[in-house]
Amino acid sequence: NDCRKDAVTIALVNSMTSLYAAIVVFSVLGFKAAQDHGRCLDGNILRLINEFELPDQSVSRDNYTAVLTRLNATQPTRVAGLPLQVCRLQDFLDKSASGPGLAFIAFAEAVLHMPGAPAWAVLFFAMLFSLGLSSMFGNMESIIAPLLDMGVLPRSVPKEVLTGAVCLVCFSLATCFSLQSGSYWLEVFDNYLAALNLILFAFFEVVSVAYVYGLER
Helix, strand or coil, rough: HHHHHHHHHHHHHHHHHHHHHHHHHHHHHHHHHHHHHHHHHHHHHHHHHHHHCCCCCCCCCCCHHHHHHHHHHHHHHHHHHHCCCCCHHHHHHHHHCCCCCHHHHHHHHHHHHCCCHHHHHHHHHHHHHHHHHHHHHHHHHHHHHHHCCCCCCCCCHHHHHHHHHHHHHHHHHHHHHHHHCHHHHHHHHHHHHHHHHHHHHHHHHHHHHHHHHHCCC
């Protein structure tokens, strides 16, 4: 097998997929920030119209800044007494969620405001499900293959039985993530355990292949 070609292909496909996903992610985050910014402006516009008894539709999102500046110049005391929010698009962009909150909060809320929301919601959560399932294929194989190679179970035991037992153990260990404190445990594992383990495993794999097994072999 041409391992070098496979490694280069996987790296390129992985990078291109990440770039493509970044375009979609930041587009959705920008859409959500624009929606939140618009709702903030609408709330301030409604307060101005009610306070100064302005005609409906006389203040829009486009001329809100000009109207507010004019009212500040003519009646600053009344304007200062209003509970107006600071509506800056950059602030809403900076408050974008990340990690699990991005997938299950920010994206889910943004999908609700898109045209054809039910279809987008089905596609989005089907994507999450298939992504998690495909990731688990690799994780399970990395556990099951060494167990089979080491002969933990007799050869007469089918591989399906070992696979089911490993999945059951992993399922039992993962129940802590479904509790009310599940998001906390997920953050702990994600920030303090996963990254360090990957670095250590990769380091020892490189050392063992290069210096123990030998590059010439």
